[in-house]
Amino acid sequence: MRNEIIIEDVKHIVAEKLRNEATGHDWWHTLRVYNTSMDIAAAEGKGDRLIIGLAALLHDVADHKFGYTDADREAIITDILTPFELSDSVIEQVIYIVNNLSFKQGKNKHVLETIEGRIVQDADRLDAIGAIGIARAFAYGGHKDRPLYDPEHSEDPDSDTIGHFHEKLLLLKDGMHTEAGKQKAVARHTRMEQFLKDFHSEWDGHQ
Ligand code: ADP
Numbered sequence: 001m002r003n004e005i006i007i008e009d010v011k012h013i014v015a016e017k018l019r020n021e022a023t024g025h026d027w028w029h030t031l032r033v034y035n036t037s038m039d040i041a042a043a044e045g046k047g048d049r050l051i052i053g054l055a056a057l058l059h060d061v062a063d064h065k066f067g068y069t070d071a072d073r074e075a076i077i078t079d080i081l082t083p084f085e086l087s088d089s090v091i092e093q094v095i096y097i098v099n100n101l102s103f104k105q106g107k108n109k110h111v112l113e114t115i116e117g118r119i120v121q122d123a124d125r126l127d128a129i130g131a132i133g134i135a136r137a138f139a140y141g142g143h144k145d146r147p148l149y150d151p152e153h154s155e156d157p158d159s160d161t162i163g164h165f166h167e168k169l170l171l172l173k174d175g176m177h178t179e180a181g182k183q184k185a186v187a188r189h190t191r192m193e194q195f196l197k198d199f200h201s202e203w204d205g206h207q
């Protein structure tokens, strides 16, 4: 089967799966990570596009946050990919990336060693910064009933959403693996810095 057709089919399967996911972990995040991964791969001229595409599309189908173990995830991904008659090596490489992707506050189980994994990790982290990252952070904070900003407690972990920028989002730029990822991260980082400046200025009653 042609790679483009496999990717299109997997897109449909994942969109359906994430739409029905009770936690609402969203398909549009997955699609953005896929598109950003492809953009980075094109700019770098590196990486196997099929492995990058599949790993990006499958990276959130069975996330540990929702109680899935590594074994559950391997079973779910293998089930999705088996009908496409891919080689074991392709399936193994995709599972390796998905299992090692998350940024766990620096306690990553493993530093991704393949270029395909590094590209998808850059793309996933890029979706947490810039304009989209700002929107996602406040959506997450609202879901957790956190205030936008609490000047008296902003330095306490998980107290307000502005604090999350300093705890995590402003640090992501320096963790990029690829040159293309770094370039995107610098632009998105600048947007967050501008946003924080404007936010504090308006907070204080200025322009
Ligand atoms: P991923 O989609 O890569 O698995 P997470 O589930 O960790 O990422 O986070 C989803 C989104 O919620 C990200 O944009 C992240 O920045 C944001 N987020 C996570 N924790 C917080 C927090 N404490 N405050 C605000 N936003 C958060």
Ligand code: NI
Residues within 6 Å of the ligand: 029, 033, 059, 060, 124
């Ligand atoms: Ni993600």
